[in-house]
Amino acid sequence: MRLLLWPRSLAARTALVLLLSLTVVQVAGLTIHALDRIGLQRLGLARDIGVRTMNFYRVLAMTPPEDRASVLKELTPTPGLHARLSEAPPPPGGLPPSPPTWHHLVRSNMNIVGLPVTARPHEFLFYGGPADERMVIGMPLPEGGWLSVASDVPPPVPWHSRTFLIAFVLMTLAAAVLTIWAVRRLTTPVRTLAAAAEALGRDVNAPPLPEDGPTEIATAAAAFNTMAGRIRRFVHDRTEMLTAIGHDLRTPITRMKLRAEFMEDDEQRRKMLADLEEMEAMVAATLAFGRDATSAEPVAALDLPELLRTLLDEAGDARPGSPAALCYEGPQRLTIRARPLALKRALANLVANALNYGGGARIRLAPPARGFVIVEVEDDGPGIPPEEIDRVFEPFHRVENSRNRETGGVGLGLPIARNILRAHGGDITLANMPRGGARATVQLPA
Amino acid sequence: MQHALPSRRGIAYGSGMEQVPHILVVDDDREIRDLLARFLERHRLRVSGARDGREARRLWPNGHYHLVVLDLMLPGESGLDLARWMRGQSDVPIVMLTAMGDETDRIIGLELGADDYVAKPFNPRELLARIRAVLRRAGEPVEQRVERGARPLLFGGWTLEPARRRLLNPEGVEVALTGGEYDLLAALVERANRVLTRDMLLDLLRGRQAGPFDRAIDVAISRLRRKLEDDGRRAQLIKTVRGGGYVLAAPVERS
Numbered sequence: 001m002r003l004l005l006w007p008r009s010l011a012a013r014t015a016l017v018l019l020l021s022l023t024v025v026q027v028a029g030l031t032i033h034a035l036d037r038i039g040l041q042r043l044g045l046a047r048d049i050g051v052r053t054m055n056f057y058r059v060l061a062m063t064p065p066e067d068r069a070s071v072l073k074e075l076t077p078t079p080g081l082h083a084r085l086s087e088a089p090p091p092p093g094g095l096p097p098s099p100p101t102w103h104h105l106v107r108s109n110m111n112i113v114g115l116p117v118t119a120r121p122h123e124f125l126f127y128g129g130p131a132d133e134r135m136v137i138g139m140p141l142p143e144g145g146w147l148s149v150a151s152d153v154p155p156p157v158p159w160h161s162r163t164f165l166i167a168f169v170l171m172t173l174a175a176a177v178l179t180i181w182a183v184r185r186l187t188t189p190v191r192t193l194a195a196a197a198e199a200l201g202r203d204v205n206a207p208p209l210p211e212d213g214p215t216e217i218a219t220a221a222a223a224f225n226t227m228a229g230r231i232r233r234f235v236h237d238r239t240e241m242l243t244a245i246g247h248d249l250r251t252p253i254t255r256m257k258l259r260a261e262f263m264e265d266d267e268q269r270r271k272m273l274a275d276l277e278e279m280e281a282m283v284a285a286t287l288a289f290g291r292d293a294t295s296a297e298p299v300a301a302l303d304l305p306e307l308l309r310t311l312l313d314e315a316g317d318a319r320p321g322s323p324a325a326l327c328y329e330g331p332q333r334l335t336i337r338a339r340p341l342a343l344k345r346a347l348a349n350l351v352a353n354a355l356n357y358g359g360g361a362r363i364r365l366a367p368p369a370r371g372f373v374i375v376e377v378e379d380d381g382p383g384i385p386p387e388e389i390d391r392v393f394e395p396f397h398r399v400e401n402s403r404n405r406e407t408g409g410v411g412l413g414l415p416i417a418r419n420i421l422r423a424h425g426g427d428i429t430l431a432n433m434p435r436g437g438a439r440a441t442v443q444l445p446a
Numbered sequence: 447m448q449h450a451l452p453s454r455r456g457i458a459y460g461s462g463m464e465q466v467p468h469i470l471v472v473d474d475d476r477e478i479r480d481l482l483a484r485f486l487e488r489h490r491l492r493v494s495g496a497r498d499g500r501e502a503r504r505l506w507p508n509g510h511y512h513l514v515v516l517d518l519m520l521p522g523e524s525g526l527d528l529a530r531w532m533r534g535q536s537d538v539p540i541v542m543l544t545a546m547g548d549e550t551d552r553i554i555g556l557e558l559g560a561d562d563y564v565a566k567p568f569n570p571r572e573l574l575a576r577i578r579a580v581l582r583r584a585g586e587p588v589e590q591r592v593e594r595g596a597r598p599l600l601f602g603g604w605t606l607e608p609a610r611r612r613l614l615n616p617e618g619v620e621v622a623l624t625g626g627e628y629d630l631l632a633a634l635v636e637r638a639n640r641v642l643t644r645d646m647l648l649d650l651l652r653g654r655q656a657g658p659f660d661r662a663i664d665v666a667i668s669r670l671r672r673k674l675e676d677d678g679r680r681a682q683l684i685k686t687v688r689g690g691g692y693v694l695a696a697p698v699e700r701s
Contacts, residue, residue: 251475254566254568257569258478258482258570276567297549301620302622303615303621306622306673307622309622310622314625317624317626317662335617340620340622
């Protein structure tokens, strides 16, 4: 139950806590206000009833008994108050005797009205009170007879003004809106930090965080930027090293290729050249891996289906006579914006993997949906061992059964592809299909 | 742009003429220069070597070079600057050695007027084939000489960009080509409205493409037609000529 109502986001949690406390404070405030009003109204009512009843008494007590009835008639009728003369003490009329607190309150207010000592009533009867919403006060008049005054005791109204309630609701709403706004504003840096960490994971050259705002946030941003800088330097150094090795290897490989041309033994020369081709491919992959981090190729419009079909054609041309299944499924024309050479390299790596490990490549292109196009490259091979699937994107990692000449490779095809695709704002995932074979799923901004 | 300057000495390579083509190899590695010289000399070429731009400029007046093999990664003066200087001097064909995968240098080099390129580490035989192809082109009679350059070629709304080796459709969207398809299309576009037999095409493309392409010109043509949205049976752009040949039937403009 608690888990159901407890929101996930920091902003929502903070807002919820603040809004709940605001509600508690408001309810308490309203209650205090209402109780105070009720108390005041009670006091006012008691004074009203007491003083007005006593005024009747005073007028009648100073009137000779025979004139009292006519005087009473002439007295201005008072709403909610009804005076009567009688010979005997008035009956309770179904009302219980007044509760002592109420009767003392009314009685003390009756003393406010001044009267000669001789004219003071020597007896009081109190029936009813606030609980009955009516009360009757009976007093003997001098020279005989009784006066009984029945009064309405209206229930207290805690808030009689509508504007008060409207103002209160508006105030609460304003406070709630301000709270939510402030909480969202205050938690924005946390979201920014999360987004920056995510961006850094995709691209080490992501722009730094602004180091402003509240002290704690600025400190966190600065620490994050320092960390990002160290990671960047580390990646940069490593890439530089790989690129330098790659560059330096080109001269000896060229020399050896030339020397091979002077070998007498044709068989040995052929093998030597094959070895050198392999080395060259490794160097090329290493250089490509190093370069992609800082790719400067301009973005251009290109036709994706034609690129995919061309890759399949090239793969087919490079393996003449092999029965590899190569097929493309998808739209005939679809223009996207990308870095053509880089994208071609990334997708070519996937096709090469499918052919090397899976003996065929099926490419499926899904038309743009939610801003992305999806390219799936499937093969019919043995798939990827489950324990390896998380590691295939690590540079120089090769799936165990690929460490042989036939499938070859340096273990850079997928890392290069992923670097390129992420630099395009896309991504790649690899999975085994239920019916066997592996599927690379590429996501590219449409 | 390129007139039949006397400095672009046409030599009919391999046609039995006496003159042996003289190649200038500019590379900073002495071993590569020596090995390449030995290799090329074995294939009936004369070779001089220069280790950098200074030496190349010093040797320039001495030899009447038919072709320059130029490494773009030179110490001191860059290979691109040297290529620019050579272009200012003469029309001598230049084959560049580019850093593997360094598209920028390659594009600038081709835009400067280099004739071809080979990525380093190169296969010596491939380099030899390119040298021969370039020499052969330079040796074509003036009236048949194909105007080469890096400027885009416009035909039937399509654009072929030699510097970037790419094809743009009428909307300016890049349409991917395999290397063989590009070379085939470039050969047809550069010789637009001339019938090219399959043998001529094979001859023009030799050096760039290996084995399987020989048997696949027809396949490549049909793929090109698909890419150019040129219906095979009523082809308007690449027409089949009876007797085994193709012609690009469209006016070509250099932009």
